[in-house]
Amino acid sequence: MNNQSAAVKSYNFSLKDRNLLTWLDYSQEEVKELLSLAKWLKKNPTSDILKGKTLGMIFEKSSTRTRVSFEAGMLQLGGHAIYLNSRDIQIGRGESIADTAKVLSSYIDAIMIRTFEHEKIQELSEHASVPVINGLCDMYHPCQALADVLTIFELKGMVKGLKVVYIGDGNNVAHSFMILCAMMGMEVVVSCPKGYEPNEEVVKKSKAIADKYGGSVVVEHDPVQAVKGADIVYTDVWASMGQEEEAKERMKVFMPYQVNDELLQYASKKVKFLHCLPAHREEEVTASVIDGPDSVVFQQAENRLHVQKAILQSVLV
Ligand code: CP
Ligand code: NVA
Numbered sequence: 001m002n003n004q005s006a007a008v009k010s011y012n013f014s015l016k017d018r019n020l021l022t023w024l025d026y027s028q029e030e031v032k033e034l035l036s037l038a039k040w041l042k043k044n045p046t047s048d049i050l051k052g053k054t055l056g057m058i059f060e061k062s063s064t065r066t067r068v069s070f071e072a073g074m075l076q077l078g079g080h081a082i083y084l085n086s087r088d089i090q091i092g093r094g095e096s097i098a099d100t101a102k103v104l105s106s107y108i109d110a111i112m113i114r115t116f117e118h119e120k121i122q123e124l125s126e127h128a129s130v131p132v133i134n135g136l137c138d139m140y141h142p143c144q145a146l147a148d149v150l151t152i153f154e155l156k157g158m159v160k161g162l163k164v165v166y167i168g169d170g171n172n173v174a175h176s177f178m179i180l181c182a183m184m185g186m187e188v189v190v191s192c193p194k195g196y197e198p199n200e201e202v203v204k205k206s207k208a209i210a211d212k213y214g215g216s217v218v219v220e221h222d223p224v225q226a227v228k229g230a231d232i233v234y235t236d237v238w239a240s241m242g243q244e245e246e247a248k249e250r251m252k253v254f255m256p257y258q259v260n261d262e263l264l265q266y267a268s269k270k271v272k273f274l275h276c277l278p279a280h281r282e283e284e285v286t287a288s289v290i291d292g293p294d295s296v297v298f299q300q301a302e303n304r305l306h307v308q309k310a311i312l313q314s315v316l317v
Helices: 003-010 028-043 065-076 097-105 118-127 142-156 172-183 200-213 223-227 244-257 297-316
Strands: 054-059 080-085 110-114 132-134 163-167 187-191 216-219 232-235 272-275
Touching: 028 142, 028 172, 028 297, 054 065, 065 080, 065 110, 065 297, 097 110, 097 118, 110 118, 110 297, 118 132, 132 142, 142 172, 142 232, 142 272, 142 297, 163 172, 163 223, 172 187, 172 200, 172 216, 187 200, 187 223, 200 216, 272 297
Parallel strands: 054 080, 054 110, 110 132, 163 187, 163 232, 187 216, 232 272
Antiparallel strands: none
8 A cells, every 4th residue: 555545544534625724613523633644644754645736825924834844744745835925926016815815726726824814814715715724823823733732642642631831922822722722621721911811702712612622721810820730831932923013012021921940840840841933042931941851842843744734635635
């Protein structure tokens, strides 16, 4: 049996013609299937299952991991990816999202987009006749969260009941991490300064998901309280892409939320540190933590490739 038929045989699971805008549209069962596929692809990295398929990748923000893992992932599965920087395509000169969606759908098989407003991705998916994947927007970063959960599975085996703590800004990475960990039945704590909490609607929906799957979601302003007994501590930059002008002000507000050795003393002795990267050492995390023995950030970054391939295979086959 060649790699391609093995992949098809092993996974009679498909999200074909579906979009991945946020994990709110998915169930625990579907996510577990995707994670199994990602694990399988990590061991069986190449095939020609996506032969003849093309992914278009629209970027309105910078990227290292998302761009390269999607592009390399398509290649490893026999397909092809086209990098579309918004500055170089007509979107950057005002062509509508709807027209872009219709035209691209007639050339390619799926679209990945990294942008600002979530509504723009929704509009793109409404007008595209091919699957649309959210490669990060101001509200969500679903592909990142799948890699995060795969990493936690690899480190801890069972994830139900695990205490995972996100410290920092309550935006895109925090939202997707909260939703997906709640869906896996984990005990999720998000710790952020007042005024930087996660979106209320997303918290409400995450709590409902946690109730369904036996987990919990708590927003806790005190970082020491939040970290007590944590199995996983996760942080992200204090000023996200598009917020560069607020960086100075945010530095002051977020400093008490820095992940450093002192704070990690309150966590479990077996705590592992996660960061989506890119990181700013001595801001949201000290070098001693991110470059220390409890850090798993490069395993987590590598897993972006494996989950990207699972997502691509699931929406395209
Ligand atoms: N974590 C992440 O999405 O990294 P990039 O911005 O480099 O894609
Ligand atoms: N919150 C960060 C994540 C980068 C991967 C940002 O949006 O810039």
